[in-house]
Amino acid sequence: MSAQAPKEATPSIKDPRIEVSVETKLGTLEWKKSPNAHIALRNSGADAPCVASCHDKPCATVCPAKVYEWEAAHKKIIVNYENCIECGACRMLCPFDNIACDWPDGGMGVRYKFG
Numbered sequence: 501m502s503a504q505a506p507k508e509a510t511p512s513i514k515d516p517r518i519e520v521s522v523e524t525k526l527g528t529l530e531w532k533k534s535p536n537a538h539i540a541l542r543n544s545g546a547d548a549p550c551v552a553s554c555h556d557k558p559c560a561t562v563c564p565a566k567v568y569e570w571e572a573a574h575k576k577i578i579v580n581y582e583n584c585i586e587c588g589a590c591r592m593l594c595p596f597d598n599i600a601c602d603w604p605d606g607g608m609g610v611r612y613k614f615g
């Protein structure tokens with residue numbers, strides 16, 4: 501009877517070796533903060549759709565870099581543009597087309613490192 505080689509563990513979706521949180525991935529990036537915001541709300545006033553119409557506030561949940569925060573006390577969305585990783589999602593996600601998202605000035609913004 502021959503000895504069998506030990507079976508290698510098959511990585512599963514729950515394997516901690518292959519689970520990487522968004523926060524961990526963000527920690528590998530570098531940013532160069534531009535003095536000019538490349539993202540702005542078209543309407544950030546008291547009559548903005550963020551206040552009365554947009555109940556789900558998808559910007560605050562979809563953006564992977566947590567650029568948008570709903571500040572309930574002041575009834576407004578805060579835009580932390582310097583955290584943006586330029587994924588482009590917010591160009592499509594606002595149901596009221598209230599987000600103006602451009603690219604940061606040349607040489608500014610996120611820098612991706614590979615490896």
Ligand code: SF4
Nearest residue numbers: 550554557559594596
């Ligand atoms: S998704 Fe658009 S309308 Fe809704 S809270 Fe965000 S910016 Fe405001």
Ligand code: SF4
Nearest residue numbers: 563584585587588590
């Ligand atoms: S481009 Fe991506 S990371 Fe930047 S604000 Fe929009 S959703 Fe967030």
